[in-house]
Amino acid sequence: MLTAKETTTLLLSERLALTAYLATVARDYQIAEDVYQDVCVKAIVRREPFESAAHLRNWARAAGRNRAIDLLRARDGRYEGLDEDVLAALADAWPDPAADGWGRRREALARCMAELTPNNREILKLRYFEGRSGREVAEALGRKVETVYQALARIHKTLGACISLRLAAEGNA
Amino acid sequence: MNDLEFLERAIRFQDGASSPDEAAAFQAELRSDPGKLRAFADLQMQTTLIRELTRRQAYQREDQPADSPRPFRRRLPLAAAAAALIAALLGAALVWMDRRPVTQDDAVRLAGSSRARFLGQAVPGVGEALERGCDYMLTEGLVELVFPTGASAVLEAPASFRVEGPEVLALEIGRCSVHAPGNAAGFRVETPATRVVDRGTRFLVNVHETNETEVQVIEGAADVYRRPDGEAKPPPRTRLVENQARRFAAEVGGATAIGFRPELYRPQLPDRVVSYRAEPRADGGAGRLRSVTVQRGGANQTYAIERLIPARLTWFRADPGPNPNGHLASGPALPDPRRDLLSDDALDTGVINPGGSREPLRSDPVLSAGEEGTPGMAVRFDEPVVNGPGPDVVMFELQCLANPLDGDAFHVSPLSFQGSRRTRSIRAWDLTMNSPEALRAAGFDLYRSPEPILGLDDLESSPLIRTRIRGGFRTLAVGIDLSDMGFAEGESLQDLFIQDAADDEQRVDPVMIIGLPHGVTE
Numbered sequence: 183m184l185t186a187k188e189t190t191t192l193l194l195s196e197r198l199a200l201t202a203y204l205a206t207v208a209r210d211y212q213i214a215e216d217v218y219q220d221v222c223v224k225a226i227v228r229r230e231p232f233e234s235a236a237h238l239r240n241w242a243r244a245a246g247r248n249r250a251i252d253l254l255r256a257r258d259g260r261y262e263g264l265d266e267d268v269l270a271a272l273a274d275a276w277p278d279p280a281a282d283g284w285g286r287r288r289e290a291l292a293r294c295m296a297e298l299t300p301n302n303r304e305i306l307k308l309r310y311f312e313g314r315s316g317r318e319v320a321e322a323l324g325r326k327v328e329t330v331y332q333a334l335a336r337i338h339k340t341l342g343a344c345i346s347l348r349l350a351a352e353g354n355a
Numbered sequence: 356m357n358d359l360e361f362l363e364r365a366i367r368f369q370d371g372a373s374s375p376d377e378a379a380a381f382q383a384e385l386r387s388d389p390g391k392l393r394a395f396a397d398l399q400m401q402t403t404l405i406r407e408l409t410r411r412q413a414y415q416r417e418d419q420p421a422d423s424p425r426p427f428r429r430r431l432p433l434a435a436a437a438a439a440l441i442a443a444l445l446g447a448a449l450v451w452m453d454r455r456p457v458t459q460d461d462a463v464r465l466a467g468s469s470r471a472r473f474l475g476q477a478v479p480g481v482g483e484a485l486e487r488g489c490d491y492m493l494t495e496g497l498v499e500l501v502f503p504t505g506a507s508a509v510l511e512a513p514a515s516f517r518v519e520g521p522e523v524l525a526l527e528i529g530r531c532s533v534h535a536p537g538n539a540a541g542f543r544v545e546t547p548a549t550r551v552v553d554r555g556t557r558f559l560v561n562v563h564e565t566n567e568t569e570v571q572v573i574e575g576a577a578d579v580y581r582r583p584d585g586e587a588k589p590p591p592r593t594r595l596v597e598n599q600a601r602r603f604a605a606e607v608g609g610a611t612a613i614g615f616r617p618e619l620y621r622p623q624l625p626d627r628v629v630s631y632r633a634e635p636r637a638d639g640g641a642g643r644l645r646s647v648t649v650q651r652g653g654a655n656q657t658y659a660i661e662r663l664i665p666a667r668l669t670w671f672r673a674d675p676g677p678n679p680n681g682h683l684a685s686g687p688a689l690p691d692p693r694r695d696l697l698s699d700d701a702l703d704t705g706v707i708n709p710g711g712s713r714e715p716l717r718s719d720p721v722l723s724a725g726e727e728g729t730p731g732m733a734v735r736f737d738e739p740v741v742n743g744p745g746p747d748v749v750m751f752e753l754q755c756l757a758n759p760l761d762g763d764a765f766h767v768s769p770l771s772f773q774g775s776r777r778t779r780s781i782r783a784w785d786l787t788m789n790s791p792e793a794l795r796a797a798g799f800d801l802y803r804s805p806e807p808i809l810g811l812d813d814l815e816s817s818p819l820i821r822t823r824i825r826g827g828f829r830t831l832a833v834g835i836d837l838s839d840m841g842f843a844e845g846e847s848l849q850d851l852f853i854q855d856a857a858d859d860e861q862r863v864d865p866v867m868i869i870g871l872p873h874g875v876t877e
Binding site for chain 2: 187190191194195196197198199201202203205206209211219222223226262264265267268271272275276277279280283284285286287288291292295306307310311315316317322327331332334335336338339341342
């Protein structure tokens with residue numbers, strides 16, 4: 183059984199992974215962050231303790247998924263994201279930040295981002311920091327929407343390859 | 356994450372840019388191929404990390420403070436409700452900790468905070484003692500703690516920490532920069548895997564989610580011990596000296612040398628508006644400004660109102676159409692001219708809701724009535740404001756819980772874009788709705804016009820409907836560094852142009868804009 187302290191610590195240490203999953207459900211980071219807070223409250227005030235970290239993780243993903251979908255239905259009258267069977271499969275396949283070395287991946291990613299061209303960094307800033315859609319990024323940069331999506335895909339691929347190289351080099355050091 | 360076309364499909368889907376057929380095909384792809392399902396999860400994790408890193412990097416750069424756009428504003432009632440719920444429930448839920456009483460002499464206090472938010476708790480005020488044994492979970496921003504021995508620690512979100520004694524900080528997760536001067540030698544940071552003992556130094560401790568601990572010594576030396584694992588023998592010690600960095604695995608094992616990165620060490624909180632003082636009105640809310648304290652070049656400077664340089668409104672144009680929230684905040688009577696509401700010394704009067712633009716200005720604004728006039732507001736300082744270290748101008752705004760908690764985003768531009776002058780976009784204020792230093796505003800009267808306000812003449816002459824606002828507002832503040840607008844150190848400026856960033860339905864609500872004097876402090 184997890185103690186209340188272990189529950190809280192695990193929720194904090196898995197904030198990014200859980201937020202990433204909830205953002206996949208909601209396709210909106212602001213909603214994902216709100217739902218994460220909501221899930222934290224529900225987890226901490228829950229009467230029955232969690233049996234294990236896996237139990238808490240699975241519960242948080244399911245509770246957060248349902249909450250995000252409810253919020254979007256209340257806001258938009260419908261939910262247009264991934265179907266629930268795909269979301270459930272994704273929850274099962276979601277990376278375990280500790281076991282999958284995401285702490286080191288984050289460090290590597292920071293260095294890889296520093297190596298991007300200024301143009302690519304600008305695209306990332308507009309898309310992920312300022313929260314603009316691909317269309318809005320295209321408008322800001324005076325480019326075609328298709329070009330922006332292609333550029334984003336290329337940047338993600340480049341960063342993924344760079345991270346793998348850095349982790350491999352670190353492992354061989 | 357190698358299939359470029361799959362990545363593009365995934366990004367388009369998450370952006371809501373796929374057609375119904377494309378969306379269905381993408382989901383079918385995920386159902387039929389576990390490899391792609393996993394690749395999609397990895398992409399989403401990577402996207403979230405990129406978002407986190409871009410926010411953190413902007414936040415860390417002193418020449419480019421945090422911009423944190425929040426385009427979806429309908430969240431606020433939920434956010435407010437969640438915050439209140441968390442405060443009420445989590446506070447009670449965290450009682451498992453050992454909370455011994457702390458005497459005044461051995462209290463560890465908050466020396467300052469910058470855009471900080473704690474999970475489930477209010478941010479303590481400056482000088483307030485932290486509760487010993489209480490887990491503090493910093494989810495946004497920075498805090499600085501000062502220990503009775505003289506040591507100080509700057510913690511960066513996300514971090515989970517607690518104070519365990521007058522010279523002991525426990526860091527469960529996150530990054531912490533420690534400065535322990537000579538008489539604080541022996542100060543230590545406990546992490547899940549190590550104990551880092553200061554030997555008169557500056558060092559950085561970074562604890563990952565995996566409990567790995569990285570230690571970087573900037574000056575002096577630090578001893579790193581493995582946490583005892585239940586065996587009787589003393590834990591092994593590693594001494595690190597200046598310019599050395601090691602990573603300590605969560606499990607028993609050797610330390611790994613890692614790249615020394617002194618740039619990660621944060622000696623202090625960023626320059627910012629620290630606090631302000633105001634005379635209370637009859638209802639207890641903040642009225643006339645008396646002084647403002649600003650960290651400039653690393654040192655706190657307090658300026659009395661008499662020393663501050665007022666700014667007067669020289670141009671105002673709202674967005675097209677009448678604004679339901681009005682453009683004037685005042686007392687029961689309006690001054691003549693009305694524009695003086697911005698330049699008086701009151702924090703509960705102002706000229707609010709100027710026009711906005713999502714795109715920051717890149718050329719000189721047009722200050723003339725008619726179609727070509729640029730939405731926004733211009734002010735002229737009574738005397739030139741000289742670009743010194745840190746913030747040179749301070750802006751205050753009225754904000755309520757139903758508005759963005761970090762303050763309304765806005766652009767600030769020079770009137771003339773000569774040379775390298777540029778617009779600075781500010782998306783998070785120094786004193787936000789979460790800051791204990793942001794004082795409760797006094798009640799005020801809101802004046803709304805049924806007609807659009809397209810120039811100063813409209814502002815001065817339009818018919819008005821008055822509504823009394825009794826409470827629920829706070830006065831936020833933010834510092835503007837002229838260096839961020841392309842001004843060189845020592846250069847001066849006399850006019851500013853302010854535009855709302857038009858990232859939501861709310862518009863910025865300035866109640867005072869003041870210039871800071873050059874080199875004059877109390």
